[in-house]
Amino acid sequence: MTAGQGGEGGGDGAECRMQAALRLARQAVLDRGVVRGAAAVVVHRGQCLAEGIGERGECGRPVTADTQFQIGSITKAMTGLLVAQREAAEPGFLESKVRDHIAWPIHGETTLRHLCTHTSGLPSIWLGLWQRFRFVASALVLRLQGALARVVGSRIARSLPGAGYLESFYERCDDRTLEAWVRSSAAAAAPGKSGAYSNMGAGVVGRVLGDYTGLVKSLLDRLHMRRSGLNLATAEPAQGYTANGLPVPWWTFTGSIIAAGGVYSTANDMAKLCQALLGAGEVAAWFKAAREPLAGMFGMFWVCREGRSLHNGQTLGFHSFLGVEGDSAVAVLANGAVMEIDEVANGMLDVLIKGHTDKYPPKAVPKSLRVGRAACEPFVGVYDASSLAPGSELKVGYAPVRRALTLQITGQPWFAAYLVEGETSVFYAASVKVTLAFTPHEAKLSQQGVEFRFV
Structure with missing residues (x-):
């Protein structure tokens, strides 16, 4: 359903990208079953499309661009x-x-x-x-x-x-x-x-x-x-x-x-x-x-x-x-x-x-391993997370019972991250869908397609 359309700057290229973007939303609802229903909007170069996808609820009525x-x-x-x-x-x-x-x-x-x-x-x-x-x-x-x-x-x-x-x-x-x-x-x-x-x-x-x-x-x-x-x-x-x-x-x-x-x-x-x-x-x-x-x-x-x-x-x-x-x-x-x-x-x-994305559909959930302190110790410490908010820190510890890293950002609850199979410095927290990759100088946290770097 078209919600509105501008005059200039449209063209076939813009229309193709908008339709490709909407296909991702359809894929999430209709193919992957992430939710029962959704409504999506894309605006690009003065053109606008809005579309309902899936069902509003157990009544089976379809979602439209006017569903609340x-x-x-x-x-x-x-x-x-x-x-x-x-x-x-x-x-x-x-x-x-x-x-x-x-x-x-x-x-x-x-x-x-x-x-x-x-x-x-x-x-x-x-x-x-x-x-x-x-x-x-x-x-x-x-x-x-x-x-x-x-x-x-x-x-x-x-x-x-x-x-x-x-x-x-x-x-x-x-x-x-x-x-x-x-x-x-x-x-x-x-x-x-x-x-x-x-x-x-x-x-x-x-x-x-x-x-x-x-x-x-x-x-x-x-x-x-x-x-x-x-x-x-x-x-x-x-x-x-x-x-x-x-x-x-x-x-x-x-x-x-x-x-x-x-x-x-x-x-x-x-x-x-x-x-x-x-x-x-x-x-x-x-x-x-x-x-x-x-x-x-x-x-x-x-x-x-x-x-x-x-x-x-x-x-x-x-x-x-x-x-x-x-x-x-x-x-x-x-x-x-x-x-x-x-x-x-x-x-x-x-x-x-x-014109493309590597954020969706998400990659398969990696297999995780429980490992000893020696494998985790190099990454334990406090990282500067001020890119999120002034004074914020990422605290990384080790939980011997879980045999995993513990991660906590200032003001947020902690969660456990387990070593990814086949890796030596990449950890995954299934509870919050967070991947944390360590290099000698920083920790890179990825969640929902967004990356943050902490030093």
């Missing part, structure tokens, strides 16, 4: 545009202190820049002991339900109690709760010292901006994104599924935390956003400011690496990706919480830019 999906943290990319808009109207807003705008118990030196670049010192969310127990228990129940669904069907599996806390987590977070989270985290928060991805930080930005709901609706109206909105879609919503195929409800958001992930959209509407980002109007000017790196790879919430500006998003049952490079843009919305969508979308952008 939760876009999760792509909402933060929109929040970044709103911050850039405010900065253009009020120069110095980005460097202003949060306490100049709201009387919340946040570190006195925290600025909007810290929040937008995930360097405020605030964690993603704050959980007390009881909340942490409920969160973990709910996640375990969801995994058990997913495994059981393969045997007895999802309807019976869903009868297991206990997953509701995770399914309605952000619905419980009004501004009073968010302020309490900030208060509980303030003692350990040191703005500008290191980076840690923070949904709380995005929520605080939403509170500082003021009427966030009104601002987002104004942005959507400006772009004529008529089938997009906040929280629950009602026209043509897709059913969301966990990574193991369990149907789950849409997340709903209460209060300013909605700035972290509360928008839903369609392929046709995302096409309008992509065209605006690549255009010559005010939104393009805001995007130019928002994508400029401010700390490590982060601009105003946008991730900016080697000419490619992007953000992904994931809720309990959806995954999404938005990326822009040169005169091209890609958006993919999927009704499954599956990280492989990032590989698909990055591959699609490669096809538009270079």
Whole structure:
């Protein structure tokens, strides 16, 4: 389905690349079965195509370019545009202190820049002991339900109690709760010292901006994104599924935390956003400011690496990706919480830019070995990861019980990586689909088609 088309710069070459990019999305859904359904957008040299692929849910109805999906943290990319808009109207807003705008118990030196670049010192969310127990228990129940669904069907599996806390987590977070989270985290928060991805930080930005709901609706109206909105879609919503195929409800958001992930959209509407980002109007000017790196790879919430500006998003049952490079843009919305969508979308952008990609389909999962300390010891140490965020480090250790390396980036959980069969310096972490290759002077980490180098 064609969402829009420019006049110049098209031609057969552009059309061929766009169709080749869309074939990657079809391959992921129809051939590999990565998710039940998805909607994809490609914009290249003034031309735009949007297409629905697969099924909306168990009803069997097809996905169209007007099917509505939760876009999760792509909402933060929109929040970044709103911050850039405010900065253009009020120069110095980005460097202003949060306490100049709201009387919340946040570190006195925290600025909007810290929040937008995930360097405020605030964690993603704050959980007390009881909340942490409920969160973990709910996640375990969801995994058990997913495994059981393969045997007895999802309807019976869903009868297991206990997953509701995770399914309605952000619905419980009004501004009073968010302020309490900030208060509980303030003692350990040191703005500008290191980076840690923070949904709380995005929520605080939403509170500082003021009427966030009104601002987002104004942005959507400006772009004529008529089938997009906040929280629950009602026209043509897709059913969301966990990574193991369990149907789950849409997340709903209460209060300013909605700035972290509360928008839903369609392929046709995302096409309008992509065209605006690549255009010559005010939104393009805001995007130019928002994508400029401010700390490590982060601009105003946008991730900016080697000419490619992007953000992904994931809720309990959806995954999404938005990326822009040169005169091209890609958006993919999927009704499954599956990280492989990032590989698909990055591959699609490669096809538009270079005419080919080696990012998708993914290579076969390498066979891994458990090895002794002697094989791992040369790689143990601390690596500079400031390319991600100021002060970030990659800590590499050895776990004798697992007989594997342990990897941890500042502010993130650790994971185990096992030596790849036939290699002496390449390790693979299946849990997060990360490959880590060591040379005498650096460690190269690859995930979802994106590479990072740490020294």
